[in-house]
Amino acid sequence: MLIKHPRGWDIPETLTTPEHVFLNRRSFLAGMTGAVGAIGLGTLRASAEEIDPTADLYPARHNEAFVAGRATTPEKTNSMYNNFYEFGSHKQIYDAAQALPIRPWAVVIDGEVEQEMTIDIDDLIRRMTLEERVYRHRCVEAWSMVVPWTGFPMRKLVDLAKPLTSATYVRMETFQNPEVARGQRANWYPWPYVEGLTLDEAVNDLTFMVTGAYGKSMAKQFGAPIRLHAPWKYGFKSVKSIVRFTFTRERPVSFWEEIQASEYGFWANVNPEVSHPRWSQASERVLGTDERIPTQLYNGYGEWVADLYKGLEGERLFM
Numbered sequence: 668m669l670i671k672h673p674r675g676w677d678i679p680e681t682l683t684t685p686e687h688v689f690l691n692r693r694s695f696l697a698g699m700t701g702a703v704g705a706i707g708l709g710t711l712r713a714s715a716e717e718i719d720p721t722a723d724l725y726p727a728r729h730n731e732a733f734v735a736g737r738a739t740t741p742e743k744t745n746s747m748y749n750n751f752y753e754f755g756s757h758k759q760i761y762d763a764a765q766a767l768p769i770r771p772w773a774v775v776i777d778g779e780v781e782q783e784m785t786i787d788i789d790d791l792i793r794r795m796t797l798e799e800r801v802y803r804h805r806c807v808e809a810w811s812m813v814v815p816w817t818g819f820p821m822r823k824l825v826d827l828a829k830p831l832t833s834a835t836y837v838r839m840e841t842f843q844n845p846e847v848a849r850g851q852r853a854n855w856y857p858w859p860y861v862e863g864l865t866l867d868e869a870v871n872d873l874t875f876m877v878t879g880a881y882g883k884s885m886a887k888q889f890g891a892p893i894r895l896h897a898p899w900k901y902g903f904k905s906v907k908s909i910v911r912f913t914f915t916r917e918r919p920v921s922f923w924e925e926i927q928a929s930e931y932g933f934w935a936n937v938n939p940e941v942s943h944p945r946w947s948q949a950s951e952r953v954l955g956t957d958e959r960i961p962t963q964l965y966n967g968y969g970e971w972v973a974d975l976y977k978g979l980e981g982e983r984l985f986m
């Protein structure tokens with residue numbers, strides 16, 4: 668359903684600020700990396716596909732169980748507006764991200780598992796049955812998008828890993844490569860980017876490992892060759908370009924939590940009634956439009972995930 672509010676209801680863009688704003692001065696100084704060149708979508712697509720040995724798996728079967736209820740964000744809009752701090756603390760990182768080498772790409776599965784392993788990304792992808800799911804994505808900065816992802820349920824990766832009964836959490840880690848990812852030269856950030864889920868969250872039907880978008884292998888700025896999307900949580904939970912899955916009994920401390928725990932917690936479930944300390948989460952700007960729509964509890968996915976949080980009411984579930 669598309670809900671259009673009078674323009675007057677719109678909160679000014681300046682009321683919501685990027686995750687990094689408390690670092691404003693330092694990141695401003697560090698962010699002076701020069702102008703971003705104009706680059707066509709065709710170029711972006713070609714560079715991602717040329718080197719993907721699993722490109723033949725796209726487009727994959729569309730799973731109709733997941734309906735976004737509003738229009739898909741145009742590919743071009745979405746491809747040119749990204750959060751990927753490894754390449755800069757602003758949204759126009761698509762050009763810089765093309766420098767990331769994504770083959771060969773090894774994925775380590777370790778920690779509390781029957782057998783630790785390192786698996787090549789193409790072996791991993793070919794072991795899975797890829798499917799397409801259209802998901803809503805809600806960034807903590809109060810903008811949202813709708814993306815046709817291709818990938819596989821994270822449960823399949825957990826099955827492959829065979830965690831021990833002692834494992835309660837999965838910690839996911841992004842690559843570390845300051846040579847090409849200039850943002851990683853900013854040493855006041857706790858690189859590499861880390862995120863985590865409980866094992867129960869990881870095996871939920873919704874939790875998706877993404878390898879493709881818009882019917883083909885995923886462009887680098889989306890977090891190729893493999894990223895998470897947990898669509899009932901704020902976008903920062905959906906870690907990009909993953910190199911390690913660690914099964915652990917300790918709750919991982921995520922990148923943003925380590926920087927500012929009072930603003931970005933472990934659970935980060937979407938809730939319009941729980942404001943960010945510096946702005947309201949009641950509504951969201953729809954990327955690529957001039958609309959602002961109400962935000963939904965669990966980003967509208969409560970049917971899948973609300974049960975996960977029974978008995979956890981004492982936790983800071985929504986921040």
Ligand SMILES: Nc1nc2c(c(=O)[nH]1)N[C@H]1C(S)=C(S)[C@@H](COP(=O)(O)O)O[C@H]1N2
Nearest residue numbers: 749750751752806841860902903905906907
């Ligand atoms: N490694 C890594 N993963 C990340 C981020 C990041 O900066 N680095 N940003 C997060 C945030 S805040 C959002 S909103 C989404 C953005 O995904 P998109 O660029 O594909 O829209 O990626 C998330 N995953």
Ligand SMILES: [Mo]
Nearest residue numbers: 806807902903
């Ligand atoms: Mo975000």
